[in-house]
Amino acid sequence: MKTARYFLRHHPEYADFECRFDVVGFTERTGRSGQGEPLQSEWLQGAFLAPAW
Known part of the structure; x- marks a missing residue:
């Protein structure tokens, strides 16, 4: 959130x-061998929206 605020402060055209x-x-x-398998990733596009402030 801090990064988004910073960006919007410096780019008011996106306000x-x-x-x-x-996310x-x-x-x-x-x-079963106790060895970690490769990491699995999941991309949640549009996890939440917020109005520009």
Whole structure:
């Protein structure tokens, strides 16, 4: 949120647009051998929207 505020302060031409926030999550699974498998990623596009402030 701080980064979005900083950006909007320095780019007032975007003040009338909604801000879309994406979220990227990572999950590590442990196999039967106890070894961690490669991380699995999930990208939630448009996880939440906020009006430009």
